[in-house]
Amino acid sequence: MSSISLTADVIGRDVSFEFDCADGEVVAVLGPNGAGKSTLLSVIAGLIRPDTGRVLLGDDVVTDTDTDKGTFVPVHARGVASLTQNALLFPHLSVEANVAFGPRSRGLRKREAHFRARTWLESVDAIELAGRKPGELSGGQAQRVAVARALAANPRVLLLDEPMSALDVDTAPALRRVLRRVLREQRRTAVIVTHDLLDALALADTVVVVESGRIVERGPTTEVLTAPRSAFAARIAGVNLLSGTMDGADSLSTSWGLTVSGLTVSRLGGIDSAGSGVAVFAPAAVAVHLEPPHASPRNVFPVTIASMDVHGATVRIRADQHPDGSPGIAADVTPAAVAELDLEPGLTVFFVVKSQEVALHSATR
Ligand SMILES: Nc1ncnc2c1ncn2[C@@H]1O[C@H](COP(=O)(O)OP(=O)(O)OP(=O)(O)O)[C@@H](O)[C@H]1O
Incomplete structure (x- = not known):
């Protein structure tokens, strides 16, 4: 080499x-x-x-x-x-x-x-x-x-x-x-x-x-x-990426205590348990709710809306940045949903992502 x-x-x-x-x-x-x-x-x-x-x-x-x-x-x-x-x-x-x-x-x-x-x-x-x-x-x-x-x-x-x-x-x-x-x-x-x-x-x-x-x-x-x-x-890198520690095969915890469950993307070589990892999911996979839903298996993240931008036919909702300074989670929703839920910056909402939509990757060698 x-x-x-x-x-x-x-x-x-x-x-x-x-x-x-x-x-x-x-x-x-x-x-x-x-x-x-x-x-x-x-x-x-x-x-x-x-x-x-x-x-x-x-x-x-x-x-x-x-x-x-x-x-x-x-x-x-x-x-x-x-x-x-x-x-x-x-x-x-x-x-x-x-x-x-x-x-x-x-x-x-x-x-x-x-x-x-x-x-x-x-x-x-x-x-x-x-x-x-x-x-x-x-x-x-x-x-x-x-x-x-x-x-x-x-x-x-x-x-x-x-x-x-x-x-x-x-x-x-x-x-x-x-x-x-x-x-x-x-x-x-x-x-x-x-x-x-x-x-x-x-x-x-x-x-x-x-x-x-x-x-x-x-x-x-x-x-x-x-x-x-x-x-x-x-x-x-307009995807959502959360870095943290792998709790096991199917969940990750961030340094500020957020737990994200997802699918181990074993095809990438497996997750090193207890190693560092990242959770990746698309903004389009994030649904916005005013109340936490009861159905599982889902990730429910309480967030405050920081910004809203129109991207073609969707509106990108960006949550407040994380305590470690990394960008907040993004959700892509339709203008109709924005109107219906009366979304606006400053509002506290629940971002909901199905575990199947979250890919977990080991970030370590
Ligand atoms: N055979 C060539 N002769 C002359 N110029 C070339 C040739 N191949 C590429 N170029 C030019 O060199 C520059 C860099 O091209 P290159 O193929 O390295 O880009 P790239 O990042 O690999 O692009 P892509 O993602 O589309 O493959 C471009 O301006 C391209 O037009």
Whole structure:
């Protein structure tokens, strides 16, 4: 494994990056379309030579525009493995042979390479697919095999460019779980570009936000997602996020004593009991009541309305901020409900969220 240290200007794309990633750290890169996320990965991978800049993987300089002739180690010699939304497996080779390809080309004997391939296939829950051809795999299966192939090459750095984006909602969790396991248990250095908040939460230690070719925010994942400073992070992190301590598998307590029950999102690798965690739910999942309802299983939060903003066809009701200074819970309701309940800032109401609507995630490694 290697750390990454990078400065790069790519004038034609109007990007200028200073980026680093510690050995064993997983960094999620978020940002709007065209912000430069893929360009950052391409500079690390050696697919793009910056106009000026320097890239180090561990102690090795792999790009340096300052040296006499310029240093530019080619893609295949960087020890970097990339995973994109397409698995790009060799169609004529079996799954096992695809995964054995990297070890084979690094000089391992056939037997050893295939032994290694099978070990990796086991670790991504794909050993039963070993004999198939890529054409006989679903998208999610192919991506798991692609993870095994990437890791079998023993890369120093793993680059993931929206690996989940071509998968449907039922398939993505299995790949996310596999990635979480291999990235975290093996302390892989990885940079993952994603549009999905869940990927950042499940996989990354650190979030970097890129806007208009610049890194505008960097911080621990839960910090960036709960208290975003950049415009983009604030927009995508428009979900409700409550940080706290996991009480067990299905509830979390905040530092100010609020208990939130939800569903353990075990597909993210399980909740570390007694570890820190976050509860995530959409503002649209929050109903507003004037009296506490009796039905369970629901979360009932007494709150005071701090603000109300019209967002298209809905009104976003924001509760007072929490005692730790984090943003208050948001609820999206219809204008009709606002009128009917006579909602206004300063009013004390009850925000009600079904437990099934709350996803609980471990925030610890
Ligand atoms: N092959 C290319 N040649 C020239 N310019 C490019 C090329 N690919 C991307 N760009 C430009 O570089 C800038 C950064 O693009 P990049 O693909 O890195 O953004 P991104 O954040 O990955 O976007 P997305 O989320 O849409 O994938 C954009 O202005 C884009 O138009």
